[in-house]
Amino acid sequence: MANSLLDFVMSLVRDPDAAAAYAADPAQAIADANLTDVSSVDVNNLIPVVSESLSMAVPSTGADTLVDDHASNVWASGAATAAFDAFLVRLHGEVRRAERLEAAWLGKGRGMVACLAGLFTLMSWSATDEAEPPGDIGREAVDRAVSLWSDYYRPHALAFLQRTVPTDVECRVRRVVQWLRADGRPTASKTDIRRTALAQTVNAKETDRVLARLVEAGVLRPMDSEEPTRRGRPALRWQVNPSLQSA
Numbered sequence: 001m002a003n004s005l006l007d008f009v010m011s012l013v014r015d016p017d018a019a020a021a022y023a024a025d026p027a028q029a030i031a032d033a034n035l036t037d038v039s040s041v042d043v044n045n046l047i048p049v050v051s052e053s054l055s056m057a058v059p060s061t062g063a064d065t066l067v068d069d070h071a072s073n074v075w076a077s078g079a080a081t082a083a084f085d086a087f088l089v090r091l092h093g094e095v096r097r098a099e100r101l102e103a104a105w106l107g108k109g110r111g112m113v114a115c116l117a118g119l120f121t122l123m124s125w126s127a128t129d130e131a132e133p134p135g136d137i138g139r140e141a142v143d144r145a146v147s148l149w150s151d152y153y154r155p156h157a158l159a160f161l162q163r164t165v166p167t168d169v170e171c172r173v174r175r176v177v178q179w180l181r182a183d184g185r186p187t188a189s190k191t192d193i194r195r196t197a198l199a200q201t202v203n204a205k206e207t208d209r210v211l212a213r214l215v216e217a218g219v220l221r222p223m224d225s226e227e228p229t230r231r232g233r234p235a236l237r238w239q240v241n242p243s244l245q246s247a
Contacts, residue, residue: 006086008033009046079139087113087146099168102161109149116145172198172210177219180240187223187237211238219244 008030011018022029026040088110095106120141125134179197180188194200194207202210214220220238 004033004035005038005042005046006089007082008035009043010082010085012043012047080137080142083139083142083146084113084117087142102158102167105157105161106154109154112153113142113145113149116148117141120144169206169209169213172202172206173213173217173219176210176214177244180219181244184245185240186242187239188220189237214238 012022013019018029022043026043030038030040030043091106091109095103098106117137118141121134121137124141176193176197185192188197190204190207190211193211194202194204198207198210211220215222215238219241221241223237223239
């Protein structure tokens with residue numbers, strides 16, 4: 001289903017006729033594409049993501065190709081183009097969710113995969129008797145490049161970055177630990193952490209991530225909720241590890 005929806009949205013972005021048909025009757029266009037459990041909202045939410053991702057890709061063989069010369073397109077077929085475009089869409093989502101150096105490294109993925117695909121193409125050509133090197137890249141080379149980058153380079157690189165470069169959450173955790181050590185208080189609330197330790201630079205959800213990491217590290221321990229002295233839910237508090245003061 002995910003691949004079918006992605007292919008459908010790609011066709012809307014690349015083919016003006018398909019886009020016009022969808023604009024005239026979204027429900028009918030979705031039905032004609034045999035997409036079940038998909039609404040126009042799903043399609044509309046995906047269109048800007050695909051459009052931005054495809055804008056970073058090399059020229060394709062679709063309706064948005066501005067030149068007719070085959071030599072201007074490095075991909076050998078529409079299947080190769082589609083495979084690379086699909087990778088770009090997934091990569092774009094990962095980059096948007098990543099932080100700092102991780103996002104920067106992921107952002108280089110499109111160029112690395114393109115280079116790897118070219119390398120695999122030349123390696124295959126070197127094993128033949130053909131005198132002239134290939135002028136384009138096929139689907140198999142693209143799939144091999146995406147697989148190598150996704151299954152080998154990416155996990156190794158991210159593991160290295162996670163071990164050597166602190167994420168935004170880790171930086172905030174360290175900031176809270178320093179504040180707790182300097183303040184010396186035995187307990188703390190979510191409000192203390194968010195307003196005082198982090199100076200209201202994060203929202204409630206991000207504060208929860210920091211608290212979860214502090215509990216996981218043994219810096220804080222949830223306390224039993226006390227009966228509220230006034231209306232409303234009791235304020236949650238965490239006990240600060242006493243060893244933090246002697247560290």
